[in-house]
Amino acid sequence: MPFALLKYGLKREYPAERHFPPQPELKSTYDVVIIGGGGHGLAAAYYLAKDYGITDVAVLDKGYLGGGNTARNTAIIRANYLTPEGVRFYAESIALFKELSQELDFNVLYSERGHLTLAHTDAAVRTSRWRAEVNKHLGVDSELIFPDQIRKLVPSLNLSEDVRYPILGALYHPPGAIARHDAVAWGYAAAAARRGVELHQKVEVTGVLRANGRALGVETTRGTVHCGRILQAVSGSSSLVAAMAGFRLPIHTVPLQACVSQPLKPFLDPIVVSGSLHTYISQSARGELVMGGETDPYGVYADRSTLEFKEGLIAHMLELFPFLAEIKVLRQWAGMVDMTPDFSPVMGKTPVENYYIDAGWGTWGFKATPVSGKRMAETIATGRVPELIERFRLGRFYEFKQIGERGAASVGH
Amino acid sequence: MTANGWRLPAPAGRLLDRSRQVAFSFEGRGYEGFAGDTIASALAANGQWLLSRSFKYHRPRGVLTMAGQDANTLVQLKEEPNVLADRREIESGLEVWGQNYTGSLERDRDAWIGRFSAFLPVGFYYKAFYKPKGAWRYWEPIIRRRAGLGRVNLDASPGYYDKAYGWPDVAVIGGGPAGMSAALEAAGAGAEVILIEEGPILGGALNYARLAADGNRAASLRDELVAAVEAEPNIQVLTSAICQAWFTDNWLPCVQGNRLYKLRAREVVVATGSLEQPMVFRNNDMPGVMLGSAAQRLIRLYGVRPGRRAVVVTANGDGYGVALDLVEAGVEVAAVVDLRPDLPVCERIEAVRGHGVDVIPGHTVWEGVPGPDKRHVAGVRVARITGEGECADGDRAIDCDLICMATGYAPTAQLLYHARGKLAYDDQTAMFTVKKLPPHLHAAGSVNSAFYLDAVVAEGRHAGWAAARANLDPTSSGNSRLLWPTTSGVLATAVVVLAVLVARTPTTVPTVIEATVPALEQPAEQVVAKPQVETLARRSRLTFRHWAETAPLLAMRERALRGEFTEPSLAVSLTTAPVPTTARELMREFLPEAERSESASPAVFPAWPWLRVYGRETI
Amino acid sequence: MKIMPCPLNGPRNISEFVCGGEVVIPPDPARCSAAEWADYVFMRDNVAGVVREWWYHVATAYWFIAERDTVTDEIIRTYPASELFSKRVVFTAPEEASEAGASEAGASGGKP
Numbered sequence A: 001m002p003f004a005l006l007k008y009g010l011k012r013e014y015p016a017e018r019h020f021p022p023q024p025e026l027k028s029t030y031d032v033v034i035i036g037g038g039g040h041g042l043a044a045a046y047y048l049a050k051d052y053g054i055t056d057v058a059v060l061d062k063g064y065l066g067g068g069n070t071a072r073n074t075a076i077i078r079a080n081y082l083t084p085e086g087v088r089f090y091a092e093s094i095a096l097f098k099e100l101s102q103e104l105d106f107n108v109l110y111s112e113r114g115h116l117t118l119a120h121t122d123a124a125v126r127t128s129r130w131r132a133e134v135n136k137h138l139g140v141d142s143e144l145i146f147p148d149q150i151r152k153l154v155p156s157l158n159l160s161e162d163v164r165y166p167i168l169g170a171l172y173h174p175p176g177a178i179a180r181h182d183a184v185a186w187g188y189a190a191a192a193a194r195r196g197v198e199l200h201q202k203v204e205v206t207g208v209l210r211a212n213g214r215a216l217g218v219e220t221t222r223g224t225v226h227c228g229r230i231l232q233a234v235s236g237s238s239s240l241v242a243a244m245a246g247f248r249l250p251i252h253t254v255p256l257q258a259c260v261s262q263p264l265k266p267f268l269d270p271i272v273v274s275g276s277l278h279t280y281i282s283q284s285a286r287g288e289l290v291m292g293g294e295t296d297p298y299g300v301y302a303d304r305s306t307l308e309f310k311e312g313l314i315a316h317m318l319e320l321f322p323f324l325a326e327i328k329v330l331r332q333w334a335g336m337v338d339m340t341p342d343f344s345p346v347m348g349k350t351p352v353e354n355y356y357i358d359a360g361w362g363t364w365g366f367k368a369t370p371v372s373g374k375r376m377a378e379t380i381a382t383g384r385v386p387e388l389i390e391r392f393r394l395g396r397f398y399e400f401k402q403i404g405e406r407g408a409a410s411v412g413h
Numbered sequence B: 001m002t003a004n005g006w007r008l009p010a011p012a013g014r015l016l017d018r019s020r021q022v023a024f025s026f027e028g029r030g031y032e033g034f035a036g037d038t039i040a041s042a043l044a045a046n047g048q049w050l051l052s053r054s055f056k057y058h059r060p061r062g063v064l065t066m067a068g069q070d071a072n073t074l075v076q077l078k079e080e081p082n083v084l085a086d087r088r089e090i091e092s093g094l095e096v097w098g099q100n101y102t103g104s105l106e107r108d109r110d111a112w113i114g115r116f117s118a119f120l121p122v123g124f125y126y127k128a129f130y131k132p133k134g135a136w137r138y139w140e141p142i143i144r145r146r147a148g149l150g151r152v153n154l155d156a157s158p159g160y161y162d163k164a165y166g167w168p169d170v171a172v173i174g175g176g177p178a179g180m181s182a183a184l185e186a187a188g189a190g191a192e193v194i195l196i197e198e199g200p201i202l203g204g205a206l207n208y209a210r211l212a213a214d215g216n217r218a219a220s221l222r223d224e225l226v227a228a229v230e231a232e233p234n235i236q237v238l239t240s241a242i243c244q245a246w247f248t249d250n251w252l253p254c255v256q257g258n259r260l261y262k263l264r265a266r267e268v269v270v271a272t273g274s275l276e277q278p279m280v281f282r283n284n285d286m287p288g289v290m291l292g293s294a295a296q297r298l299i300r301l302y303g304v305r306p307g308r309r310a311v312v313v314t315a316n317g318d319g320y321g322v323a324l325d326l327v328e329a330g331v332e333v334a335a336v337v338d339l340r341p342d343l344p345v346c347e348r349i350e351a352v353r354g355h356g357v358d359v360i361p362g363h364t365v366w367e368g369v370p371g372p373d374k375r376h377v378a379g380v381r382v383a384r385i386t387g388e389g390e391c392a393d394g395d396r397a398i399d400c401d402l403i404c405m406a407t408g409y410a411p412t413a414q415l416l417y418h419a420r421g422k423l424a425y426d427d428q429t430a431m432f433t434v435k436k437l438p439p440h441l442h443a444a445g446s447v448n449s450a451f452y453l454d455a456v457v458a459e460g461r462h463a464g465w466a467a468a469r470a471n472l473d474p475t476s477s478g479n480s481r482l483l484w485p486t487t488s489g490v491l492a493t494a495v496v497v498l499a500v501l502v503a504r505t506p507t508t509v510p511t512v513i514e515a516t517v518p519a520l521e522q523p524a525e526q527v528v529a530k531p532q533v534e535t536l537a538r539r540s541r542l543t544f545r546h547w548a549e550t551a552p553l554l555a556m557r558e559r560a561l562r563g564e565f566t567e568p569s570l571a572v573s574l575t576t577a578p579v580p581t582t583a584r585e586l587m588r589e590f591l592p593e594a595e596r597s598e599s600a601s602p603a604v605f606p607a608w609p610w611l612r613v614y615g616r617e618t619i
Numbered sequence C: 001m002k003i004m005p006c007p008l009n010g011p012r013n014i015s016e017f018v019c020g021g022e023v024v025i026p027p028d029p030a031r032c033s034a035a036e037w038a039d040y041v042f043m044r045d046n047v048a049g050v051v052r053e054w055w056y057h058v059a060t061a062y063w064f065i066a067e068r069d070t071v072t073d074e075i076i077r078t079y080p081a082s083e084l085f086s087k088r089v090v091f092t093a094p095e096e097a098s099e100a101g102a103s104e105a106g107a108s109g110g111k112p
C-alpha cells in the first residue's frame, strides 16, 4: 500500500482532496492567455511555466476544465501513422506520455495494451506493410502480422474465413496504449496551477482584440483581458474562435460518437481497430468495452447521439466478436471534432501576430496532448516554430502541401 | 404464507401465476418460485436477500429499487453477464450466479478490502501506484484483474433478434395513470397511439403504491383505465417494452424481448413517472435497506414479505402508506421516523398511529446496524435533527431487518433530457421539475411533478389532447403544458383566481365552471366585467384568452357539466406565462389571514373544501 | 434518424442523402490566384448557425439546396437549386471562361 494513502487514511478528519486551487479573480492583463482548457490548452500552460518560467498565464474555458473532447475521447495513444511528419510527432508524444505520471505527480493510468489495425482486404494488407516500413524506419515498433499471430494476441477475435470480411492480417503496434483521459487534463491543470498558472472556468472568449494585424487581448463574458500572446486550443470550436481573430481555417466540425458497455471482467488486452468495418474497441481499466467508429455524415455543433451510429457500430462489432451479442451498452455520447482535409493538425503561427493556433485535432488529438502542449509552449515562448511541428503550419494549404494522413488516421484515432 | 414465511398469500403478488412453479438455481443451489417472479423476488421469497457484491469493496448488496434501476441486483447468467435480477423473470432450469467475488457470494474473500476503505478514498488511484518509477508496471496488472463485474462467455452464440417499425401519431411512454389517460384522450381524438410500458402489465404506480389510507383507490382507478385502454381500438399496447432513448425527430428505439421496435412518432408523451431516491446514512447499501416503493413492489407485485420487523424513514405522506402496507403484509413496523419536526394532519398518519406504530418526528436515520454475519441489517440507530444539516449522536437503537426509505422522488426524466428538455431544481417541491420542452414532446404525471392522482390524470388527459391536436394541426407545435401549483406559480395563481371568484360568489363546482368558462371563451378585453379577475389577470400578465386557447378547457367544461369531474380539474388548466408575483403573495393579498391554509398537501382551503391545491406547496 | 424533407422525394431518412458542403461560388479557375483557389478548395466558414448547403439524394441522383441550423440540428428549408441558379453553368476552356460562369443569382448568392 503506497505510503501517501496510509498517511491519508490515518488522518482523522478525512480532508477532501483538492487538486486545484480555488479560482482566482480574473485580472485585466496577462502575459499569455490560452483560450480553451482542454488537455491541449492545459498542457501548453504547464510547459510554458515549467520549461520557460512563464507563469503569468490564464487558461480560459467556457465550460469546465477538460469538459470538451478531452472528456469524450476514447483515449487511444499510438504512433503508427503513415507520413514521416506524423510518425515523428506522435512518437515524441508517446515518449512524453510514458513519463507523464512522474512528471505531473498524478497517475494518468497509462496502460500499454498493444494496438492492432485489422486488414480485411489485399489493399489494406499493402497499406499495413507500408505503414510498418515507415514506422520501423523512424524507430517506431510496428509490424505486419498474420492470423495465427493475431490469434495469440486476441484469442476471442473471430478469425474465421466464413465471414463477409475475413481478417487477412494486421498492423501490430506494441506501444499502442490507453490512458485515463480526465487524469491527463487534471494532472496538467494541477501541475500548472502549482507553478502559478491561473485556471478560469466558465469564462467564454467572445472576441479577439486586434490592431495592425496584432492580437492585443480577448473579450470575455467576464470582461476584457489584455495580453501579450494568445494561444487558441478549442478543438470543435476552432473555426468560430478563429473567425473572432479574423481568419478562416480548413476545418469542418462534425460530431464523433462513442459508447461503452457495462463493466466486464477483462478478456480483451489489445486495442483492436478495423477500418473496413468502421469500428474500434478496447477494454478500459474499469472493465468497460470502449467502442467508437467514424464521424457523423454531416456537420452540426450539437453533441447529440444517434441511433444509426450505435446500430452500425454494434453490427460491425459483432462481426469481430459475435459473443458480445448479449452485452449491454451502458452509455453513448458525442463530441464535436475539428476535421482537416488531410487528417493532420494545424499548429503554429497565424495571420495575426502573437496569435497562435493549435487546432485540427479531429478524431486523433488526445494522443498528441503532451507533445502539442510542449511544442506550442516552445513556439509561444521563443517565437520560433520548432521543426517537429513546422510542417503542420496553416500555410501548407496555400502551398498545396497537405500531409496526407487519412490512411492512418480515419477510424484509427 | 409459505413455510418459510416470506411468501404472502394472494391477492398480494399481482404478477404471479401461482399455478405454475418454476425451478431454477442460484449459486448452485436449487430454488422454486412462481411464473411471473423475477430472479430477485423468487430469491427473496426463499429468504435469499444477498444478490451481489459491490464493485470496489465487495460489500454485500441486495434489493434496492425492485424496479431495475440500480446496480445492486446485477447477476450472471450462463450466456449473459450483468442481468438485472429485479427485472428478469425466472424460467425453468435457469442457472443464476452472483458476480464479482472470489470464493462464494456469501463468503467473498475479497471483502477484506472494505476494511481499508479509509485508505482508498474516491480517486485514490490518481495519487498512488506510480512511485517509485516503474511501480505502475507492477501494480497495473493486479488492479486490472479486479476490474469489471460480470464475465463474458466467449463461446456464447448470439440469439435470434429482429426489428419492427411503427409510425404512430402519438407514442405514449409509460403505462401508469398519466400515460393511460394520455393515450385514451389522444385516441379518443382520433390519433393512432402506441402505449409503451416497461412492466409486464399496465398500471404503473397504481399497481403497487398506496395512495390513500384505505388503499382501494389505486386499484379501482387502475381497473377502470386498463379496461378503457383495452377497449380502445386506436391504442396499441406494448408491455415489457423499454423505450431506450429519444433521438432527433421523435425516433424511438423500444426493446421488447428480442425485438427492437423503431418508432417514428409525430408526437411523444413522456409519462415515465418518478423514482424514489435513496437516503444517505451509514450502511444504507446493506441488504434489508430498500426504497419504500421497493417494499411495496415486493408485496403487491410479487407477494413477498419484505422483512419481519421494519423501520420506515420518511419525509412525506407516502412513507405512511408504506407503513400501512407493511402492517397489512404482516410485517411488524417498529417505527416511522419522520424528518419533519411538525407533522401535518393526515389520514395516513392517523391510520399508522392507529396500528400502534411509534411515529418519531424530527428524527433521522443515523446508521444501519449490520447483523453478526454482516450480510443483512439487524437494526437502525436514529438521531434527533438539531438543525439544518445537523443531528444529535444516534440516540435510539431499534432492532429491525428492514429499513424502508421514503424520503423523496426524482422525475424519471431521461427521455426528456435526451430531447434537450430543460429541468431545474425547484425548492418548493424539493425536486427537479420540467421547465421547458422541445416541440412535439409532452410530459405528464409525476415526471412532470404532479403527484396527486387527480392532477396526474388531468395532466395525462391534457397531454394526450394536446398531442392529438398537434398531430391533427401540423402548424401547431404542440406541447402546451398543464401546470400545477407544484411546478409553477402560474397555476397556483389560477387556482387562487378561482378561489377568489368562489369566495365572492358562494357557489358550487358546476356553477364556478359556468361562471368562469364563458368568460374564457371571450377575448381578454371582454373579461373586464369581473373586477377581481381582471386585477389578477393584469397582475400576473395572464389573460383569460391564454386559458381558453391552450387547455382543453371547453372539453373539460363539457365533461364537468356532464358531471364527470368531481373535483375542479378545470380550475387548473393553464399555459406557461411569466408571472411577476408568486401564488403565495397573491394569496396574502386576497385571502384573509384566517383562511390561509398552512397545512401540508393536498392543501385544502378551509372555506371551500372542494377546492384542492394539488402538490406539496403550501400556499 | 433525422428526416430530410427532399424537394423531389418528400420526407426521407437523412441516411439516404449526402451533404455536399456549403454553397460557395467557385472563383474562375482560369483567372484566380493560387491563394484564391486554395481558399476555395480548403477554407471553410464552418458556421455555428444557419448554413446553406448542397445536398444529394443518392437513390434519385438529385442535388438540391438545404438551409439548416447547425446548432439545433434543424432543417429550416429545402428547395431546388434552380431557385439560386437560373442559368446553366458551362465549364469552358480557359480562354472562353470569362463568358460563362455562374449566373447572376448564383454569383450574388452569399450566405443567408
Ligand SMILES: Cc1cc2nc3c(=O)[nH]c(=O)nc-3n(C[C@H](O)[C@H](O)[C@H](O)COP(=O)(O)OP(=O)(O)OC[C@H]3O[C@@H](n4cnc5c(N)ncnc54)[C@H](O)[C@@H]3O)c2cc1C
Pocket: A035, A036, A037, A038, A039, A040, A041, A060, A061, A062, A063, A064, A065, A066, A067, A068, A069, A070, A071, A072, A073, A074, A075, A076, A077, A203, A204, A205, A206, A233, A234, A235, A236, A237, A241, A256, A257, A258, A292, A333, A334, A335, A336, A337, A361, A362, A363, A364, A365, A366, A367, A368, A413
Ligand atoms: C468520441 C471521440 C473519441 C475520440 N477518440 C480519440 C482517441 O481514441 N485518441 C485520440 O488521440 N483522440 C481521440 N479523439 C480526439 C480528441 O478527443 C481531441 O482531439 C482532443 O481531446 C482535443 O483536445 P483539446 O484540448 O484540443 O480540445 P478540447 O478538449 O475539446 O478542449 C477545448 C476547450 O475549449 C473550450 N472552448 C471552446 N470555445 C471556447 C471559447 N470561445 N472560450 C473559452 N473556451 C472555449 C471548450 O469548452 C473546451 O473545454 C476523440 C474525440 C471524440 C469526440
